[in-house]
Amino acid sequence: MTFLEPTSSFFLEDEHLAWSDAARIWVDGPGASFVATEDGRLETARAIVSSLGRAGLLAPLVAEDGAQALEVRSICVLREALGFASSLVDTQLVMQGLGSFALSLAGSASQRNQWLPRVARGEAVAAFALTEPEAGSDVAALQTRAERRGDEWVLSGRKTLISNAGLADFYLLFARTGEGEKRHQGISLFLLPADTPGLEIVPLELIAPHPIGELHLKECALPESALVGEEGRGFRLAMASLDLFRPTVGAAACGIAARALHETLSHVRARCQFGQALSSFQAVQAHLADMATELEAARLLVYRAAAVKDGGQARITREGSMAKLYATEAAFRIVDTAVQLRGGRGLVRGEVVERLYREVRALRIYEGTSDVQKLIIAGSVLEATSG
Numbered sequence: 110m111t112f113l114e115p116t117s118s119f120f121l122e123d124e125h126l127a128w129s130d131a132a133r134i135w136v137d138g139p140g141a142s143f144v145a146t147e148d149g150r151l152e153t154a155r156a157i158v159s160s161l162g163r164a165g166l167l168a169p170l171v172a173e174d175g176a177q178a179l180e181v182r183s184i185c186v187l188r189e190a191l192g193f194a195s196s197l198v199d200t201q202l203v204m205q206g207l208g209s210f211a212l213s214l215a216g217s218a219s220q221r222n223q224w225l226p227r228v229a230r231g232e233a234v235a236a237f238a239l240t241e242p243e244a245g246s247d248v249a250a251l252q253t254r255a256e257r258r259g260d261e262w263v264l265s266g267r268k269t270l271i272s273n274a275g276l277a278d279f280y281l282l283f284a285r286t287g288e289g290e291k292r293h294q295g296i297s298l299f300l301l302p303a304d305t306p307g308l309e310i311v312p313l314e315l316i317a318p319h320p321i322g323e324l325h326l327k328e329c330a331l332p333e334s335a336l337v338g339e340e341g342r343g344f345r346l347a348m349a350s351l352d353l354f355r356p357t358v359g360a361a362a363c364g365i366a367a368r369a370l371h372e373t374l375s376h377v378r379a380r381c382q383f384g385q386a387l388s389s390f391q392a393v394q395a396h397l398a399d400m401a402t403e404l405e406a407a408r409l410l411v412y413r414a415a416a417v418k419d420g421g422q423a424r425i426t427r428e429g430s431m432a433k434l435y436a437t438e439a440a441f442r443i444v445d446t447a448v449q450l451r452g453g454r455g456l457v458r459g460e461v462v463e464r465l466y467r468e469v470r471a472l473r474i475y476e477g478t479s480d481v482q483k484l485i486i487a488g489s490v491l492e493a494t495s496g
């Protein structure tokens with residue numbers, strides 16, 4: 110065990126750390142071809158999910174035995190280990206969790222039985238469809254409508270930036286079913302199978318491989334049983350899902366940062382300028398110290414948030430936002446320094462740090478931007494200290 114691996118043993122038990130070994134066995138074995146290339150095709154993404162499922166790595170992400178059964182520290186350790194290897198693989202892993210968690214929380218027995226075992230085995234791909242063109246940070250502004258017509262729900266609207274669009278077998282999709290006193294009260298959650306007539310997918314291409322796109326819903330008719338949980342409770346389910354998965358984004362960021370540090374340490378030892386290894390210059394050493402310290406600080410916040418959740422605290426809104434905010438911002442700085450210390454080669458396609466530079470960018474945006482995390486943290490701090 111080195112400090113390049115998830116070692117915050119202060120918060121981790123052997124049962125959590127074992128997932129790091131399991132991930133490494135997959136990366137060196139069945140996953141080797143997936144982490145070696147940047148193949149963003151949908152069929153490759155599906156093959157990754159299948160392979161992760163066969164290796165048993167999706168099981169900690171899917172709460173088949175009820176939402177309380179998830180160990181967030183196990184998910185974090187897995188995400189850190191896979192983020193070290195490939196952000197595409199990490200994305201395919203976590204979407205099986207984020208795209209199914211609300212079903213574990215509120216789905217009917219038939220919804221859960223139909224989908225959760227297949228999601229956990231990597232035989233069905235899940236997605237979480239919340240964001241809309243006019244409702245990003247302000248998710249309560251969403252406009253996609255679900256109208257009751259007889260014994261059906263009819264959905265119309267547009268979702269954007271939905272991971273696994275075009276790949277997923279079903280979408281957990283949030284739509285407006287009423288107005289309510291407050292905007293978020295009129296939002297409900299639906300289980301939308303990918304083969305529903307009226308659903309059109311428009312793919313989007315990002316700077317690093319990531320299956321993503323828009324969903325255009327034109328009068329998509331669903332049976333009454335497609336409602337997940339109670340009508341008007343969708344916003345709570347969305348927030349509960351994000352609450353649990355936000356610290357795990359921080360864990361993925363730690364994996365990317367650890368990889369950047371790993372690549373940098375090799376490089377500064379091998380590269381000589383002015384007749385000396387770069388690692389012998391104190392200015393370079395100061396960068397290494399900052400990278401290593403920020404990585405450890407990020408881990409402490411991530412694994413603390415996860416441990417608090419695993420300890421039974423119902424919501425970890427403040428802890429999770431702090432972990433996501435700090436870890437993703439730190440990872441961005443660490444990767445940027447890695448590129449800088451690699452010199453001009455750091456910008457060349459095919460270099461690991463060049464890939465990390467593109468991969469790390471999304472983490473400061475998805476599941477709530479850094480600005481939004483600050484709003485959440487400040488709101489929580491103000492509330493906790495009022496009166």
Ligand SMILES: Cc1cc2nc3c(=O)[nH]c(=O)nc-3n(C[C@H](O)[C@H](O)[C@H](O)COP(=O)(O)OP(=O)(O)OC[C@H]3O[C@@H](n4cnc5c(N)ncnc54)[C@H](O)[C@@H]3O)c2cc1C
Pocket residue numbers: 237238239240242244245246247269270271272273315319321471474475476477478479480481484
């Ligand atoms: C790789 C990737 C994967 C994604 N996957 C999914 C997915 O699977 N499902 C899904 O539903 N969504 C997904 N998203 C969407 C993501 O959640 C949104 O992009 C994100 O919430 C921000 O919304 P927006 O892009 O509309 O930006 P906006 O909300 O328009 O924000 C633009 C800028 O304004 C800032 N801003 C906004 N409001 C405030 C404020 N009150 N105070 C200060 N600053 C503010 C933001 O911080 C940001 O810098 C994904 C996005 C990415 C990049």
